[in-house]
Amino acid sequence: MKKTLVALAATLAVSAAFAQSSAPAAASAPAASAPAATHREARVEERITELHSALKITPQQEDQWSKFADVMRENTHTMGDLYRQRVAQRDTMTALDDMKQYEQITQANAEGTKRLVDAFEPLYASLSPDQKKLADANFRGSGREHGRGAGHHHAHAAAPAAASVTKP
Structure with a gap:
């Protein structure tokens, strides 16, 4: 159950990052999508770096971490x-x-979420009890903070600014 909650929080967090950065691109001309994509990618890289540090990933966990980050x-x-x-x-x-x-x-969001959960599960299993506590707290906070933003954008799902992805 705890793993499911962590994965859900991860999904909400990534969704929010994409949602926040995709809205401006959708609201402006299609030419603006390249800078928005760059911003989105930079934000995901930033989140990957933040999580790596916050979870105190060890050299032994790098393989699982890399797989998880690649899915993001x-x-x-x-x-x-x-x-x-x-x-x-x-x-x-x-x-x-x-x-x-x-x-x-x-559908792509659902498939991406499944891939993210599949990549996160072995990583989470490799974490020490202290790292799991850090992950639980980090994802719980991110899900709450970003969940509101994601929910806001989901309300506009039929518009070009429709938002969802997967982000821890």
């Missing part, structure tokens, strides 16, 4: 591509196209 990066890239597509097509989409694209984004 892949999820960010995948969602960025989908949102750039959405922004580029927003003026020509029908209501049905919009719903189908949102379905695609939601």
